[in-house]
Amino acid sequence: MEVTATGAALGARVTGVDLAKLPPTGAGGTGIREAFLEYSVLLFPDQTLSKQEQVRFSTLFGSPVVHPTNTRDRDAEVPEVTLISNIVQDGEPIGALGNRELEFHADLVFLHVPGSVSVLHCLAAPDSGGDTYWSSNCAARDALSSEMVARLQDRQVVYIHRNPSYNPDPPARHPLLCRHPESKRDFLFVSPSSADSIPGMGNEESRALLDELLDHATQEQFVWCHRWCPVGVVVWDNRSTLHRRDGFGAEHRRIMHRTQMLGPLTA
Numbered sequence: 001m002e003v004t005a006t007g008a009a010l011g012a013r014v015t016g017v018d019l020a021k022l023p024p025t026g027a028g029g030t031g032i033r034e035a036f037l038e039y040s041v042l043l044f045p046d047q048t049l050s051k052q053e054q055v056r057f058s059t060l061f062g063s064p065v066v067h068p069t070n071t072r073d074r075d076a077e078v079p080e081v082t083l084i085s086n087i088v089q090d091g092e093p094i095g096a097l098g099n100r101e102l103e104f105h106a107d108l109v110f111l112h113v114p115g116s117v118s119v120l121h122c123l124a125a126p127d128s129g130g131d132t133y134w135s136s137n138c139a140a141r142d143a144l145s146s147e148m149v150a151r152l153q154d155r156q157v158v159y160i161h162r163n164p165s166y167n168p169d170p171p172a173r174h175p176l177l178c179r180h181p182e183s184k185r186d187f188l189f190v191s192p193s194s195a196d197s198i199p200g201m202g203n204e205e206s207r208a209l210l211d212e213l214l215d216h217a218t219q220e221q222f223v224w225c226h227r228w229c230p231v232g233v234v235v236w237d238n239r240s241t242l243h244r245r246d247g248f249g250a251e252h253r254r255i256m257h258r259t260q261m262l263g264p265l266t267a
């Protein structure tokens with residue numbers, strides 16, 4: 001197995017391994033987990049996995065769960081795999097997320113135990129558009145001034161999904177300064193999509209700080225862009241990274257199989 005860093009603030013390409021044949025325990029899995037903790041995003045080019053094989057590979061990073069909100073086209077036999085696609089059949093989208101641009105976010109942050117790791121297996125990609133970008137929350141943390149670190153210490157963010165039926169009661173809160181439960185690296189965590197407020201701060205101050213932190217966290221030097229090429233697999237750490245996606249033309253076909261794990265955000 002060969003691991004080659006992208007040269008950006010995160011990400012590595014892993015070759016010389018067949019994920020479909022990877023035993024769930026053993027040396028190959030350990031090497032992948034170590035590389036994952038070091039690089040936060042791993043790209044495995046040229047991999048073809050059945051849904052069952054994807055679920056088994058995903059167990060290297062936790063227990064795959066049935067996506068809590070995406071119920072569309074759930075496969076009764078492998079409900080842990082959700083379909084991300086813009087394709088419309090008989091007037092109905094076959095998967096989630098369509099072809100629109102997605103702003104920087106982390107997945108499932110409105111849960112008390114949020115997304116920890118996500119896996120996308122690319123089966124079809126547009127010739128242009130639909131690229132996905134990841135930014136390093138560790139690099140963002142390292143670049144905070146000591147004044148800002150002092151300001152963020154012990155502060156939390158309340159996350160509220162725009163669909164009220166998804167929100168637990170009380171709503172989820174996550175710290176701004178986290179320590180990775182496995183790598184023990186410090187990182188800044190703020191996901192704009194459902195960040196609502198910072199308890200103990202006035203509305204205006206809290207909004208301004210959240211905006212400032214998001215701009216800080218997604219600076220170009222912290223970001224790696226991936227141009228999808230079927231067939232390949234990307235695994236990302238949903239704690240130490242944020243991700244976003246470019247929109248793409250409705251005439252293109254984009255198909256991804258997705259699995260997700262949940263886990264605590266901070267040690």
Ligand code: OGA
Binds near residue numbers: 097
């Ligand atoms: C996701 C997501 C990005 C993409 O599945 O959580 O944000 O490139 N997908 O489709």
Ligand code: MN
Binds near residue numbers: 105243
């Ligand atoms: Mn996402």
